[in-house]
Every structure is written in C-alpha cells, then in structure tokens.
Amino acid sequence: MALLSVQNETKRFGGLLANDAISFDVKEGELLAVIGPNGAGKTTLFNVISGFFPPTTGSIHFDGRDITGASPHRVASSGLIRTYQLVQLFKQLTVLENVEIGSHRVTEGGVFSALLRPPSMRRQEEEVRATARELLRFVGLEKQADMPADSLPYGRQRLLEVARALAAKPRLLLLDEPAAGLNMQETAALAEVIRRIHAGGTTVILIEHDMSLVMQIAQRIVVLDFGRKIAEGTPDEIKAHPDVIAAYLGGTETLDA
Amino acid sequence: MIPWRTLLPIAAAIVLTGIGLLSGSYAVTVLGFAFIYTIFCTGLNFFMGYTGQASFGQSAFAAIGGYGSAILCADYGWGPLPALIVTMVISGIAALLVGYPTLRLRGHYLAMATFALGLIVYEISIEWTSLTQGYMGYSGVPPLSLLGYELGTVEQQLVALLVLALFGIFISNRLRQSRFGRALAAIAGSEAAARALGIDIARCKLIAFVIAALYASAAGSLFAHFVGFISPEVFGVTMVVQSFAMLYLGGIGTTWGPMIGAIIVSILPEALRGLQEMQDIAYTAILIFILIFAPRGLAGLSSLFARGKSRKLEEA
Numbered sequence: 001m002a003l004l005s006v007q008n009e010t011k012r013f014g015g016l017l018a019n020d021a022i023s024f025d026v027k028e029g030e031l032l033a034v035i036g037p038n039g040a041g042k043t044t045l046f047n048v049i050s051g052f053f054p055p056t057t058g059s060i061h062f063d064g065r066d067i068t069g070a071s072p073h074r075v076a077s078s079g080l081i082r083t084y085q086l087v088q089l090f091k092q093l094t095v096l097e098n099v100e101i102g103s104h105r106v107t108e109g110g111v112f113s114a115l116l117r118p119p120s121m122r123r124q125e126e127e128v129r130a131t132a133r134e135l136l137r138f139v140g141l142e143k144q145a146d147m148p149a150d151s152l153p154y155g156r157q158r159l160l161e162v163a164r165a166l167a168a169k170p171r172l173l174l175l176d177e178p179a180a181g182l183n184m185q186e187t188a189a190l191a192e193v194i195r196r197i198h199a200g201g202t203t204v205i206l207i208e209h210d211m212s213l214v215m216q217i218a219q220r221i222v223v224l225d226f227g228r229k230i231a232e233g234t235p236d237e238i239k240a241h242p243d244v245i246a247a248y249l250g251g252t253e254t255l256d257a
Numbered sequence: 258m259i260p261w262r263t264l265l266p267i268a269a270a271i272v273l274t275g276i277g278l279l280s281g282s283y284a285v286t287v288l289g290f291a292f293i294y295t296i297f298c299t300g301l302n303f304f305m306g307y308t309g310q311a312s313f314g315q316s317a318f319a320a321i322g323g324y325g326s327a328i329l330c331a332d333y334g335w336g337p338l339p340a341l342i343v344t345m346v347i348s349g350i351a352a353l354l355v356g357y358p359t360l361r362l363r364g365h366y367l368a369m370a371t372f373a374l375g376l377i378v379y380e381i382s383i384e385w386t387s388l389t390q391g392y393m394g395y396s397g398v399p400p401l402s403l404l405g406y407e408l409g410t411v412e413q414q415l416v417a418l419l420v421l422a423l424f425g426i427f428i429s430n431r432l433r434q435s436r437f438g439r440a441l442a443a444i445a446g447s448e449a450a451a452r453a454l455g456i457d458i459a460r461c462k463l464i465a466f467v468i469a470a471l472y473a474s475a476a477g478s479l480f481a482h483f484v485g486f487i488s489p490e491v492f493g494v495t496m497v498v499q500s501f502a503m504l505y506l507g508g509i510g511t512t513w514g515p516m517i518g519a520i521i522v523s524i525l526p527e528a529l530r531g532l533q534e535m536q537d538i539a540y541t542a543i544l545i546f547i548l549i550f551a552p553r554g555l556a557g558l559s560s561l562f563a564r565g566k567s568r569k570l571e572e573a
Contacts, residue, residue: 073458081455084453088447088449089447090447091447092445097442101456108436125435128436
C-alpha cells in the first residue's frame with residue numbers, strides 16, 4: 001500500500017490554478033523527485049500535502065489515513081516532515097538546540113513535567129541531546145553545535161535544517177529544493193546525505209531544480225508543468241519523455257508562419 | 258556544580274539586598290519594588306522573550322492580583338498566601354479566556370489587543386467603585402505573612418521578596434530548559450518551522466500567556482501587601498512602559514535580564530535624584546547609552562565571553 005497517496009488534488013488561488021487534478025502515490029521506502037519549471041506548482045503541492053494550504057478539491061492520504069485539510073502540526077505529528085525552500089531556522093538558538101527542537105514530535109512532556117522533572121523526563125532529555133549530536137555528526141556539523149544557527153554559512157544552514165527534520169524521525173521527508181543556492185561541492189555533500197537518509201529506510205520526496213542531482217538519486221520522478229502532472233516515471237523514462245523535453249526547452253512556442 | 262553564570266547573579270542580588278538593608282528603609286522600599294517588578298518582568302519575558310509575542314496588557318493581570326489580594330485580605334480577612342494563590346488562579350483563568358481568541362492575532366495586532374485589555378481593566382478599576390473604591394484606592398492591606406507569622410517590617414518583606422523573585426526566575430528557567438521551553442523558543446524563531454515540526458503553536462502561546470499572567474498576578478498581589486495601598490494608577494500604562502524598559506535594558510529572552518533590568522530601572526532615578534531638574538534627562542540618556550552599547554540588554558553582555566569560547570572551539 002502507498003505511504004502517501006495524492007488523489008485528484010487541485011489548488012486554486014482566485015483565478016490561478018496552481019495545482020490541477022494531480023494524482024500520484026509514493027510507496028514506503030521510495031525516493032521520489034518532483035520536478036518542473038518555475039511556477040509549475042511544486043511548492044504549492046508541498047504546502048497542500050503538509051497541511052499549510054487545504055486543497056480546493058481532491059484528497060491526501062498518509063499511511064492510510066485521510067489528512068486532507070488537517071492542520072500543519074497534526075500532519076507533522078503523524079510523521080510527515082517538510083523542509084523549506086528558504087531555510088527556516090531558529091536563528092537565535094544554537095545549532096544543537098535547533099536539532100533538539102526537531103525531536104518535539106517523538107518526545108513527550110509539558111509544563112508539569114518540565115517543572116517536576118521526573119527521572120523519565122531526565123532520561124528523555126539526555127536521549128534528545130545524544131540524538132541531536134549524532135545527527136549533527138551525520139550531516140557534518142558536530143563542531144558547530146554550540147554556535148548560533150545564523151552564524152553558519154548558507155550551505156550548512158541547509159544541512160542543519162535537514163538534521164532538524166531528521167530529529168523528528170520522519171516517516172516521509174519532504175525536501176523543498178534543498179540544493180537551491182548551494183555550490184557544486186555543497187550539492188554533492190547534500191546528495192550524499194539524502195542518499196544515506198534514504199538508505200536508512202526513510203521515504204523521501206524531493207523538489208529540485210538541479211537536474212543532475214535528481215537524475216542521480218531519484219528512483220522515480222513526477223513532472224509538473226502549469227500545475228498539471230505531465231509525466232511520471234524512472235529518470236531514464238523522464239529524460240526521453242517528449243512532453244518533458246517540450247516543457248523544459250520551450251517547445252510549446254511553435255512558429256506558425 | 259552550579260555554573261558561575263547562575264551563582265554570580267544570585268550572589269549579586271543577595272549582596273545588593275544586604276546593602277539595601279544597611280542603608281535604611283527608603284533603600285529597602287526601592288529594592289522591594291525592584292524585586293516585585295522582577296517577578297512581573299520574568300513573566301513578561303516568558304511571553305515576549307521566550308515565545309516572541311507582544312503583550313502590552315500584562316498590567317491587567319497585576320490589577321486582578323493586586324485588587325483581589327487587597328479585597329480578600331482587607332475585607333474578608335483572608336491570609337495573604339491563600340489570597341495570592343486564589344488570585345493567581347483567577348488571573349490564569351482570565352488569561353485563558355482572553356488569550357484564546359486574542360492570540361490568533363500576531364505582531365502589532367496582538368500588541369493592540371493586549372493594550373486594550375490593559376486599558377479595559379484600568380477603566381474597570383476606576384469605575385467599579387463599589388468593588389475597587391475607584392480613584393480613592395484600596396488601603397489597609399496587611400503586610401505579607403508566612404505560616405501565620407507576619408512580616409511586619411519592610412526589611413523582613415524585602416528578604417521575602419528577594420526569595421520569591423529568585424524562585425520565580427528558577428521556575429522560569431526550569432520551564433525554558435525543557436521540551437516545552439524549546440517549543441516556545443521555536444515559535445519565537447519561526448512559526449512556520451515550528452508548525453512543520455509538529456508544534457501546536459496556538460496551544461503553546463496560550464500556555465505561555467497564562468504563565469505570564471500568573472507572574473503578573475503574583476507581582477500585583479505582592480505590591481498590594483508591600484505598600485499596603487493600591488489605586489488604579491499603580492496598574493496603569495506606566496507599569497507597562499516601565500516593565501518594557503526593564504525587559505529591554507536587562508536583556509529580553511535571557512534568564513537574568515528581567516532582574517537586572519528591574520533593579521537598574523528602579524535604582525537609577527533614585528541615584529540621580531541629586532541632579533534635581535536634570536534627573537530625567539540624565540536617566541533617559543543613560544538608558545539610551547546602555548541600549549546603544551548593549552543592544553541585547555545587559556544580560557546579553559555575558560554572551561560576549563561565551564561567544565569567544567565557541568569560536569575557539571571551532572578553530573581547534
């Protein structure tokens with residue numbers, strides 16, 4: 001059964017049809033990429049899936065449950081974690097604390113346990129810290145653990161955002177253009193991190209502009225153009241797909257004499 | 258082991274209290290106000306500093322605490338401690354009811370709504386004369402007492418206020434260093450990211466607002482007992498302005514900022530009294546200078562040392 005199932009999802013902003021009857025499934029353990037030219041509706045699709053916008057029509061099912069129109073924190077609580085195209089870090093906090101916050105979904109405790117600090121709470125805090133340090137090692141930021149997050153260079157901020165998302169132990173990780181603004185070296189490091197996340201058993205959906213990155217790591221690709229899904233298939237199938245080539249090379253502009 | 262960053266401010270507060278006790282009852286009164294404001298600002302810091310939300314209306318909850326304690330103790334013969342706790346519960350419930358719809362607002366809109374809350378309670382305290390005695394104010398509030406032992410002198414009360422202020426900071430810090438506290442800091446940092454990590458923003462903001470109200474209420478009650486008299490002016494706009502100055506001067510979002518700010522803003526005008534008509538000018542000039550050279554507040558200065566340390570670590 002599919003882990004995520006998007007059925008006939010349409011999102012309209014006034015007169016603009018951002019997503020037009022998009023349907024696709026993602027299986028457990030898959031690495032799917034969503035590509036398409038600027039304005040194709042990729043980020044809108046992510047916002048709808050992660051609960052930030054309700055779809056105009058259609059439905060989203062995650063892990064067999066209908067999450068259509070559920071609030072973002074509910075969607076996140078169920079294990080569907082997203083990152084942002086423009087990094088959204090907790091800038092004033094340290095790198096380590098950013099990742100610790102990521103563990104919110106998989107931990108427990110409110111005001112009273114914070115005040116009373118029973119042994120179970122202290123154990124949990126130790127685990128949260130240990131996991132956070134482990135994840136920082138995973139993305140190569142362990143030396144920067146105590147620095148403020150906004151003192152990191154941009155490429156590392158992206159890695160930090162990924163580490164923070166991983167702290168939430170996602171069942172499905174949505175990465176919104178994680179390579180945007182990165183140089184080649186940083187992109188290569190990121191590709192390696194994504195590959196290892198996927199190898200660790202996490203299902204990943206990736207929005208990306210960087211074609212070489214997508215073709216390298218994606219198992220399956222969904223192509224959007226003007227809000228519609230125009231193709232779906234393996235990287236090789238997508239490369240050869242006439243509609244995709246047309247969308248990317250501007251083949252729609254025919255010259256009629 | 259307790260780190261020096263915790264020990265130093267505690268020691269400083271104790272020394273200051275000692276100096277105050279030796280310098281006579283006027284100094285004791287000034288310090289007493291400073292510690293009451295410390296409690297008020299620690300609560301405000303919880304909402305504004307840790308959670309990053311604006312509230313211009315915390316004086317409303319101080320008024321509930323102050324009038325509640327005054328009425329319960331002076332008219333109904335309650336003990337100060339039960340009155341303090343009961344008024345805190347009332348304030349907490351009021352914050353819950355007011356916060357539920359209000360906290361949907363953000364930024365300036367939230368600031369306006371909370372400001373209105375402060376003004377409404379201020380008007381009520383003037384107009385509802387059968388309850389509050391209006392402009393006349395409420396006098397005859399008994400001093401603090403603990404376990405049946407009345408703290409009759411201002412000196413005894415000052416020590417009690419110091420202990421309560423430190424206790425308030427302890428609680429606030431403990432709450433900050435937890436999963437709940439991290440969630441609040443996340444909201445202050447980026448609401449979008451906090452949501453995407455499964456944090457229930459509306460719920461967290463509401464809890465932070467209620468906690469801030471509990472502190473404000475306790476501060477109001479303590480004020481009533483310390484002075485023995487309250488009037489609407491005590492909980493007016495001045496209180497809001499004063500507490501903001503303290504919070505930003507001391508360092509918003511820091512553990513000790515509220516206390517540092519409360520002490521400086523309370524003592525500074527007294528220290529400058531000798532300048533007579535120049536007093537206000539000198540006072541505001543000093544405030545501005547502090548904010549220019551320590552834009553993150555005085556408590557933020559300690560992080561200069563910490564910053565140097567982490568940089569060295571990185572090089573290693």
